[in-house]
Amino acid sequence: MNMDTAFDSKANAPISPHVSSSSTAVFAHDAQPLLHKIDIRILPILAWLYLLLLMDRVNIGNAKILGLEASLNMKDGDYGITISLLLLAQILFMVPANLTMRKISPSLWLGGLCVCWGKDAEGLITLGTGFVKTFAGLCVCRFFLGMIEGAYHSGFLYFMSMYYKRYELQRRFNIVFCGAILAGAISGLFAYACAQLDGRAGLEGWRWIFIVEGLITIASGISTIFVLPDWPNDGNFLQGEEKILLDNRLNEDVQEAKMDRFDAAALKLILSDWKIYCSSIMFFFSANSGYSLVFFLPTVLRGLGWTANRAQVMTIPVYVTAMVVTLITAWISDGIQHRFSFVLIGVAFGIIGYSILLVPGLPYNIQYMAIYFSAAGFYVAQPLLLIWATNNWAGHYKRAVATALITGLGNCGGFISSNVYREEDAPRYQLGFGFTLAGVVVIGIAGVVFFFGLRAENRKRSRGSRLHLLDLPEHDRDNLGDAHPDFRFSY
Known part of the structure; x- marks a missing residue:
């Protein structure tokens, strides 16, 4: 069976066949300077903010082994x-x-959030965490930090989807996502440096982690307000012809699939979409794997016999390797316009890694190797899952609500990781690793369901089985989102 047959390439076409190949070629040629301009202006800012967001989130794991609990x-x-x-x-x-x-x-929104998580919420929340005196104070800081982070995490992906076509988004999202990976590496090195400040100004080393990161975040948020572009058709970032070209390219990608009104009918379409719940299941178990790495990796490495500072440093090569793997898979995935198989590659890495970690009595170097597999599996699969899901939603409000729903529902997986990785199980975490392994298997199963479901729906649309929706009143027909018969799902 050849590749075209296996992936049903005609059904996987990103746009309706109504668009001519010549117009597509013209758009592609003319768009390169425009894409370069957008990339240079947007990606470094979002990657930097995402790095700060994840550092502010994971710093509690580093602070934990530097004496936070005591x-x-x-x-x-x-x-x-x-x-x-x-x-x-x-x-x-x-x-x-x-x-x-x-x-x-x-x-204003993303920059303001950054200032908040740097000043009132995350920067003063992060900054303020360095001065808490009680466990209750720590809980308050972490709750408000979660509010701000949740708004940013779902918002920046929605923002990116308004600038790029579907098969231009994965590699760019992964560049931004590398901020999260670098956060894992840098946070360990940063925590090691902050540990050397132990005793300065009468403060423990773990407090300096929050204080310094909070100050950096505040400054970055203020800068973002002035340098990050707004929506494509707003502001002076893009000129008149550039705005028209971008609008034409995005319309070419989704055809008539729009959802620019948020009314009862739109809400019903969103909440009845099986794709949201299937992708939420995948993201739920992916988040469980991710949070287990983020919050417990330093503790696991310390359990291999290393000192606290050495454990921080040994997280760095794990994250650097994961970053290289995630960039390679993103470029290939966009290049061949395919997601499903790469998700399965991430699943395979995860199964190998967590299976090894479950085996008792293995030498520390084998356990350390297993952590590489586990990290690579997560950092390959999760960004692919997010973009795969986002690729299959059309319309402003559909993307806004659906993106928030899957990241919100998916993040419930973090509740599991915080409870199955129990203190009494450290550093082996047999219950935690076992649950995470089972979750990785579920991701693979749900991914298969998602793939075949999308392919079946594309075939129905190609046979004309959804053309009756075109008979709806214009008011309803123009707000169908990805339910529009001309829209084709990608996988």
């Missing part, structure tokens, strides 16, 4: 509570935040 007189299970509170706030505020962002300029 300083605040925390009991067993308290660390998991702080993680759960952050995740709860993320889940509650993702959808309202994206709907709000639709009405506000992205530069």
Whole structure:
């Protein structure tokens, strides 16, 4: 069976066959300077902010092994509570935040969030965490941090999807996502440096992590307000002809599939979309894997016999390797316009890694190798899952709400990781690794369902089985989103 047959390339076409190949070629040729301009202006800013966001999130894992729990007189299970509170706030505020962002300029919204997580919420929340005296104070800081992070996490992906066509988005998202990977590497090195400040100004080393990161985040947020572009048709970032070209390219990608009104009919279409729930299942278990790495990797490495500072440093090559793998898979995935098989590659890496970690008594170098597989599996699969899902939604409000829903529902996986990675199981975490392994298998199964479901729907549309929707009143027909018969799903 050849590649075209296996992936049903005609059904996988990203646009309706009504668009001529010559017009597509012209758009592609003319768009290169435009894409370069957008890339240079947007990607470095978003990647830097994402790096800061993840550093501010994972710094609690580094602070934990530098004495956070002892300083605040925390009991067993308290660390998991702080993680759960952050995740709860993320889940509650993702959808309202994206709907709000639709009405506000992205530069003010995303930059303001960064200032908040640097000043009132995340920068003073992160900054303020360095001065908390009690466990209750830490809980308050982590909850408000989760509010701001949830708004940013779902917002920046929605923002990117308004500038790029579907098969231009994966590699660019992964460049931004590398900020998250670098955060894992840099946070360990950063924590090591901050540990050397232990005792300065009468503060423990773990407090300096939050203080310095908070100050950096505040400054970055203020700068973002002035340099990040707004929506494509707003502001002076793009000139008149560039705006027209970008609008034509995006319309070519989705055809008549629009959702520019958020009314009862639109909400019904969104909430009845099986794709949201299937992708949420995949993201749920992917998030469980990711949070287990983010919050517990330093502790696992310390359990291999290394000192706290050595464990921080040994996280760096794990994240650097994961970054290289995720960039390679993104470029290939966009190049051949295919997602499904690469998700399965990430699943395979995860199964190998967590299976090895479950085996007792293995030499530390074998366990360390298994962590590489586990990290590579997560950092390959999760960005692909997000973009695969986003590729299959059309319309402003569909993308805004659906993106927030899957990231919100998916982040519930973090609740599991904070409870199955129990203190009494450290550093082997047999229960945690076992649950995460089972979750990786579920990702693979749900991915197969997603793939065949999308392919079946494309075939129905190619046979004309959805043409009856064109008989709807114009008011309803123009707000169908990806339910429009001309839209083709990608996989």
